Amino acid sequence: MRDALFEAPGPKTKRKILVGTIISSIAIAAILVWVVLRLYQMGQFDASYWYFFGQWSTWRFLLQGLAGTAEVAVTAGVIALALGILFMFGRISKNRVVSGIFRVIINFFRGIPSLLLIYFFFLVIPSYGIKMPAFWMLTLPISLTASGVLAEVFRAGVNAVPKGQREAALSLGMTEGKVLRKIILPQAIRYVIPSLISQLVVVVKDTSVAYVVSFPDLLQNARVLISNYDSLVSVYFVVAIIYILINYAINELAVRMARQSGTKVVTRAQENPV
Amino acid sequence: MSLQQLFSTYGGMYVKAYAATLEMTVVSFVGAMVLALLVTIARVCPISPLRRLGDFYVQVFRNVATISLLIIFYYAFPYLGIVWNEMTCVIVTTILVAASFGSENFMSGINTIGVGQIEAARSLGLSFGQILRQVVIPQALRSAVLPMTNLLVAVMLTTAIGSQVPLNPQELTGLVSYINTMSVGGILPFAVSALLYAGTAFLIGLAGNAIDKRVRILR
Amino acid sequence: MIELRHVQKHFGDLHVLKDINLKVEKGEVVVLIGPSGSGKSTLCRTINRLETIDSGEILIDGKPLPQEGKELAATRAEIGMVFQSFNLFAHKTILDNVTMGPVEVLHRDRKEAEAEAMELLRRVGVAEQAKKVPAQLSGGQQQRVAIARSLAMHPKAMLFDEPTSALDPEMINEVLDVMVGLAREGMTMVVVTHEMSFARRVSDRVEFMADGQILEEGDPNEFFDHPKTERAREFLESIKGH
Numbered sequence: 001m002r003d004a005l006f007e008a009p010g011p012k013t014k015r016k017i018l019v020g021t022i023i024s025s026i027a028i029a030a031i032l033v034w035v036v037l038r039l040y041q042m043g044q045f046d047a048s049y050w051y052f053f054g055q056w057s058t059w060r061f062l063l064q065g066l067a068g069t070a071e072v073a074v075t076a077g078v079i080a081l082a083l084g085i086l087f088m089f090g091r092i093s094k095n096r097v098v099s100g101i102f103r104v105i106i107n108f109f110r111g112i113p114s115l116l117l118i119y120f121f122f123l124v125i126p127s128y129g130i131k132m133p134a135f136w137m138l139t140l141p142i143s144l145t146a147s148g149v150l151a152e153v154f155r156a157g158v159n160a161v162p163k164g165q166r167e168a169a170l171s172l173g174m175t176e177g178k179v180l181r182k183i184i185l186p187q188a189i190r191y192v193i194p195s196l197i198s199q200l201v202v203v204v205k206d207t208s209v210a211y212v213v214s215f216p217d218l219l220q221n222a223r224v225l226i227s228n229y230d231s232l233v234s235v236y237f238v239v240a241i242i243y244i245l246i247n248y249a250i251n252e253l254a255v256r257m258a259r260q261s262g263t264k265v266v267t268r269a270q271e272n273p274v
Numbered sequence: 275m276s277l278q279q280l281f282s283t284y285g286g287m288y289v290k291a292y293a294a295t296l297e298m299t300v301v302s303f304v305g306a307m308v309l310a311l312l313v314t315i316a317r318v319c320p321i322s323p324l325r326r327l328g329d330f331y332v333q334v335f336r337n338v339a340t341i342s343l344l345i346i347f348y349y350a351f352p353y354l355g356i357v358w359n360e361m362t363c364v365i366v367t368t369i370l371v372a373a374s375f376g377s378e379n380f381m382s383g384i385n386t387i388g389v390g391q392i393e394a395a396r397s398l399g400l401s402f403g404q405i406l407r408q409v410v411i412p413q414a415l416r417s418a419v420l421p422m423t424n425l426l427v428a429v430m431l432t433t434a435i436g437s438q439v440p441l442n443p444q445e446l447t448g449l450v451s452y453i454n455t456m457s458v459g460g461i462l463p464f465a466v467s468a469l470l471y472a473g474t475a476f477l478i479g480l481a482g483n484a485i486d487k488r489v490r491i492l493r
Numbered sequence: 494m495i496e497l498r499h500v501q502k503h504f505g506d507l508h509v510l511k512d513i514n515l516k517v518e519k520g521e522v523v524v525l526i527g528p529s530g531s532g533k534s535t536l537c538r539t540i541n542r543l544e545t546i547d548s549g550e551i552l553i554d555g556k557p558l559p560q561e562g563k564e565l566a567a568t569r570a571e572i573g574m575v576f577q578s579f580n581l582f583a584h585k586t587i588l589d590n591v592t593m594g595p596v597e598v599l600h601r602d603r604k605e606a607e608a609e610a611m612e613l614l615r616r617v618g619v620a621e622q623a624k625k626v627p628a629q630l631s632g633g634q635q636q637r638v639a640i641a642r643s644l645a646m647h648p649k650a651m652l653f654d655e656p657t658s659a660l661d662p663e664m665i666n667e668v669l670d671v672m673v674g675l676a677r678e679g680m681t682m683v684v685v686t687h688e689m690s691f692a693r694r695v696s697d698r699v700e701f702m703a704d705g706q707i708l709e710e711g712d713p714n715e716f717f718d719h720p721k722t723e724r725a726r727e728f729l730e731s732i733k734g735h
Contacts, residue, residue: 002318002381004389005410007396008545009320010561020321028323042354111427111475112468113434116447120464123454201337208339209438219342233350240342247337390580393543394639398594398646399570401563408597413584491584492628 039233049231053238058225065221066242072139072207072217077200079143084150085185091155102151109148114206117141122213134215142206146199153195153266157188160266191266197254201247208243218242280462284453291449292470298361298433298445302368303426309369310376317381328377335374343367344435360439368432372425379421383414386493416489423482427475446470494519494650494681495540500549502535509535510546511705517650522682524692524713527702528728533685536702537654540683541569554649570598573643573651577658579635581627587614587638588623594646606645613641617671633664640671650681657688687732689717701725 009017039045052058090102121137161184169179189196210217222239226232281288317328335343347363358366387410395405437448444452446467453463495517502510509532517523525533538544539551542558542565551558553572559565581590591610595601614620617637619630627635636656643651653672657665669691676682676695686692692699692713699716701709703724709716720726 002384004392005318005384006320006402007542010559010565013320013561017320020319021323024321024323024327028327038354044354107476107479108468108472111431111472113431113447113471115434115437116450116464116467116471119437119447119451119454120461120468123451124461124464127454127460205339205341208341212438219339219345233353236342236346236350240338240346243339243342244334244337248333251333251337387583388580390576390578391582394574394576394580394582394642395593396543397541397569397572397574398642399566399568399598400594401566404597408593409582416584492626493583 044233049234052229061221061225062218065216065218068210068215068217069204069207072135072142072210072215073200073204076139076142076146076203080146080150080203083143083147084154087147087151088154088158091151092158106148106151109144110152112145114142114145115209117145118209118212134213137213138207138210138215142203146203149199150196153192153199154188156266157192158184160191161187190261193261194254194258195266197250197257201250204247204250277462284463287449288466290443291446294443295430295433295445298365298368298436299430302365302372302433303429305365305369306372306376306429309373310380313373313377314380317377318384332374332377335370340367340371340432340435341438343370344438348439360441363439364433364436364441367435368429371432372429375425375428376422379418379425380414383418384410386417387413413491416491419486419489420482423478426478430471430474494554495683496552498550500539500551501547502539502544503547509705513707515700515707517681517683519681520679521698522676522684522696524696524699525683525685525702526687526692526699531702532705533702534654537652537683537685540652541572541574570646571649573646573648575636575639575643575651575653575656577655579639581635581639583627586624586626587619590627590638591642591645594642599646610645613644617641631664632660633667636660636668637671651675653682653684653686655685657686693717
């Protein structure tokens, strides 16, 4: 579509595009050179900031952190999926009280930052004498905020299943509950798989505050490296790139699954904000 | 601690914290919209280096962990001779991340228009600028209302990263951790912040729905 | 009025227009007919440069079709186009759809443009719908609005790219009736269509296309009753069944 905005260029337009291409290439190159120069002037290319990336122990430590990130992200993702479906069922309940309660629950968890909820699990819950490992102080709040979002993702998916499907299944003698479980939900989930995967990116990003509860994730281990080698810029730079690459891979997976599934895709844009 | 005690001791700070959250939210959202527009223009323009730069921008900033970006601006940039105050760091981080999602929203808004309408406008003899003004932008904006409402809420929630730097005054999340370190706060300080966040998000959502209902394009 | 000389076009490896020569005189109604994928739509769309060509010449009133800029826009403003999928502006009312061209391109006074637009909408029979948006109208109504939108520009020629192919059967005639009226008034028309009755009733000439070539051209009755080529016979046989 973005190509359709501009029509096939004529000779004058082609010349303008060529000039634009040259100028913008030069500008982009100039910015890159400036950044590299700046880093160089500030001594950031000094070997002392980079040599330890040549050591296996460094990468092993970062990979351990990454394993922690993955552990939290996957656990939180699974819990959020289950809770999201549960909340969605509550939300679409025919019972007004039930659906009202779940509407409040969903909007509450969608409407607060995961960091705030992490502080709740980290600072408030222990003050009531409940002991909880760091892993759960991180994983539970992330699951809860994600589940609010996922409930709405699922609801958008359920709404997108054609009405005729339900009527056809009912006329076969299925009960309402069975129709929902056997006919509607499987299709709804297929529609929203790409949205679910992109929500996984949000979960991965949320895990990066693990240092708040001293859980050894990628960023927390990076902080240890920084204090060991006194090289803040290089380590944070590398860690940021690792996050970008992981999430990029997850997003690409979502795009590819959307393309392959061949069914319609319900995107986040089709959700209601309230 | 009772609610009364909480408000008599920290009431003023809550007002300030809520104001700080709102201020950072509004400034970041406006900044993000402007940047998202620029990025989107770059992504749809026929000059391929700019296109690729726009795409690259979106991939980087929607995938980077927000906290790691904030930490880079706040802790690493001074090593490069760039020193920003806490609030600037939070706002810049939020703008950069939100703009990548905003640009995605604009792009899908443009995608809903369809080639046919643009060709029809072309056949009427409308210039490129007129097609943008009359056909593309009005429709892209209208179909972006709901996603942008969701983004505004996301921006507000993102400003909670302000709790990770010594912001002054603190925002709603930082204040909760502050109160809990100063006194045994229990559930109340958390609940007040949470309700302010969730309530604001709810109101933003209602407003977004109302606007969407008025401008929604029947298809 | 419209002339194509040795026009060639490729989509990648696909040779979609093979040495097309076509001349449409003022007031003539030419129907392009042929199996799908024969290049007839592409040919129609090259005339106002919605599709570019690789080589050859397209002349409008003896002058080459401009390649870009104001000149191209001005030429397009003089040639109406009606699409298979109507392509009305979804966010504008029916009335605004019709006035957009005159107001934005011809810089006409809005009040005058609206008065004329209402007249045109009455003529195509959708005046009561003026305040609605496109999605509230049936396909046939939308297509008639699209024709009114083109007419509002006072075009000297009109291109119709399968104008009835996306319509339910009962709506086809309401659109064809408008087109017949236009033809009778002397509008220069290039029409891509499968509607044989329309071709027989009003067209001056039929051009039969297959595989990117014009295989046969001539009087519509002659063509439909006694096609000269095997391809044309096969094609007519295949659409007659319906």
